[in-house]
Each structure stands twice: as structure tokens, then as C-alpha cells.
Amino acid sequence: MKRNEILTVVYEYDSVSEMTKEEAYLIEKAKEAAMSAYAPYSKFQVGVSVLLANNKIVNGNNQENAAYPSGICAERVAVYYANSKYPDVAVKAIAICAYTNGAFIKFPIPPCGSCRQSLLETETRFNSPIKIILAGAEKILVVNSMKDLLPLHFNSDHLL
Template sequence: MKENKKVSHINTLELIIAENLDERQAKLIELALRATENAHAPYSNFRVGAAVILADGQTFWANNQENICYPAGICAERVLLTYTHANFPHQKPLVIAIAAKKADNTGLATVTPCGLCRQTISEYEMKFGSQIEVLMLRADGSVLKAQGIDQLLPNKLENLNG
């Protein structure tokens, strides 16, 4: 009888303090934060913004859009990625930044992509054959950086092969 093997996979995200962001990262975080202002979040008041830079250098931003018929709303990341792919289908996304503001308007909220958004990012990584850097603004102004969605989907099947 074969013995079972234990598989472990540890991902470490990079923590970047605000003043150490490079120019591109800082611009995307700023755009994501600005995008929160126009979020349609009348039910949760939790406003999320996302910004992306495409391979050709274009940048876009979007925000969450809630709907009283839950779960018909859509997250900022999916609004952004589906818009850019619908309009620029041959431009791969290189970096996506995500920012959120607390429902009570007292400041920033730490946010990571939800499961649906993580899967959506994974789909675009598979389509274009390259990782998408994910920048997540934290409540203290620092940024968590994932080199690709695998760092946020640690048990993805490709990670367990070999």
C-alpha cells in the first residue's frame, strides 16, 4: 500500500510601505482610490475601486456596482477586467490595484479580491499566459503585493502538481 503524501504550499505576499511604491504602482493605487468615490454602494456603503494597466500602457479604473437584488451587483475588479477585455481584447492586464473605503467614511479599509474576482483574475492570467500583479491597499496606507493570483489561490491545482 502506498503512503499518503502531505502537500504544503506557502505563499508570502510582499508588504510595501507607501513611500516605497514605484511610480506605476503609486499611480494605480491613486486611481483605484479615486474610483471608490463613484462606486454605487447604497446598501453596504462599502466603496471599492480598482485600476489596471494594460500591456500597451493604457490605464483604466472602475468601482463596485451594487444592486438591491443581491447578488446581482458586481465587484470593482470584475467591472474593470470585463470592460477592458471587451474593449481591448488583445491587451493583457499587467497590474491591478484595489482600494476600499470603510462604510462609515472613517478611512481606508483593507481589502483583497473576493473568490469570484480571484477566479476572474485567474482566467485572464490563463488566457494571456502571464501573471497579473495584484496590489491591495491596506487601511494603514501600506500595500500588499501578490506577484500573481496563485499567491491568493494557494491550492490552485497547478500548484499541487509535481
């Protein structure tokens, strides 16, 4: 038997004041996006802000549907829109945050499995790592690549 270890480096910040202006701005935009999410069923409003390689910013939020789970997560809303509007531009970073029942969440929320796979596809497509910024009221977590959140991932190499 062979034992392998996978190391994921996660940076933890106590507040946005410790971050770059660019990262703090993305978090602020993600918070704004979350407040306009359509989440009448779960009351869990997720917002994201995506920084593209051309320095454009695209925001998105979750969109629920009475035919649960037909809604779509904020991460995929924003990244798919970005890929549609700017098809040849890589994603540099994404900030993710949420409110529940109108209150900013205490701890950061990571992307769900479907969103992780979609973000990994975007990262792989452009051969460019995506910085993931997960913001909560009590701490902010940052990883430098989607592969850090999905170390044993499925990609196009598995289709050959």
C-alpha cells in the same frame, strides 16, 4: 500520506512612498474609482485600477443593486471592460482599495472568490502573471501573480 506545502510570497509596504511610481499611481486611481462606486446599501465602496500591457489604464468600481447580491464587484467591472475594449491585451497589474462609510479602510481587502477566479482566468488567458496590489491606510500588500492568491485553482485543464 503525502504532505505538500504551498508557499505564497506577499510583499508588505508601510506606504506608497516605498513603491514604484507606477504602483503608487495605480493606487491613487483605484482610490478615485472607489469614491464614485455605487454602494448605497453596503456603504462599502471598492475601486480598482488595472494596468494593461499596452500601458493603458482601466478603472472600475463596485455597482450594487437592491436585488442583493445582483451587483458586481469592482475587479470584474474593470477587467471585463478591459477585456471588451482591448481583447488581445494582457493585464499587467491591478490595484484594489476600498472606503467604508466614506473612510479609507485601514487594512487591504483581498478579492472575493468570484473575482479571484475571474482574475485567474485573465492571467491564464494571456499566460501572463497579474501583479495584485491591495492598498489600505496602514499597509499595502503585493503578490506577483493571481495564482498566489488562489493556489489550488480551477481552470480549463479540469474540463478535459
